[in-house]
Amino acid sequence: MPSLIDIRRRIRSVKNTQQITKAMKMVSAAKLRRAQDRVIAARPYTALLRKVLANVAAAAGGDEGEAQYPLLARRPEQRILLVLYTSDKGLAGAFNANLIKGAQRFMAEKDAAVTLELIGRKGRDFFRKRAAKISGDHINLAAKPSFVDIAPIARQAMDMLLKEEIDAVYLLFNEFKSVVSQRLTLARVLPVDLPPQTEPVEYLFEQPPAEMLGSLLPRYVETEFFRALLETAASEHAARMTAMESATSNAAEMIDKLTLHMNRVRQASITKEIIEVVSGASAGE
16 A cells, blocks of 8 residues: 555646646647637638639630649549648647548558658658658648648649649548537548539639639649648647646546545554554553
8 A cells, every 4th residue: 555655746746747737728728719710711711712713614614624724634543642631749639640540541442552741740750650652741830830831732742743643632631620529531632623603703804714713723722731731730729728628637536536545544544543552551551
């Protein structure tokens, strides 16, 4: 049975850990607010860009031929680029584990050669140890998501498609739903799927519609890469906040149990001493 000193030392250690997890929860909550605002602000822009893309494609006669728009060209998916978004730090519950399992499941299900483009330290470290085919890795992008940082990665993926080094590009990331809910999302961004046109809109074009469509398609792909980065950053902070809140609650329960056990040990020690004193006094009479 541990002594009172050992129990007190353990209680003190758990309290120190609880202070750390509580501080990490507060930091994640502050970062989550900013990341959530950026995600909410980016979603309408992406949706409107998709709508404009559909209208311009209709005006340009986007079905004329894939040769005119290489980013729309469909080929059998024999070589695939999977862009995996993970975090750079841990202590976020099953956030990274679910993403990595999703990537492994995707690679197992696809009857094609899958190349990985890894964004985030956790995904990079995991697949480096397993000799996966990696085209590139990038870290510290989710800490301060920037379009300037993610756009070159999107352009590199488009160049690989245009050179016919790959046949399709998929993004795998966690989509932010709420503080307690993040949805694993797999989205194909290349070749681009033109959204259906629901309500025709009349535009006055300064440039030919075909030329505008050729400019909009790369911008749309870059925007999808950036949105996935924003979703990942917000989901990471939400997952870490939830994990640290759970860890803080578990620490409080452990402290209560250890305190109760300490009181019982101390009471047993006092009772034993009283019995010894009474026994000694009885023996001396």
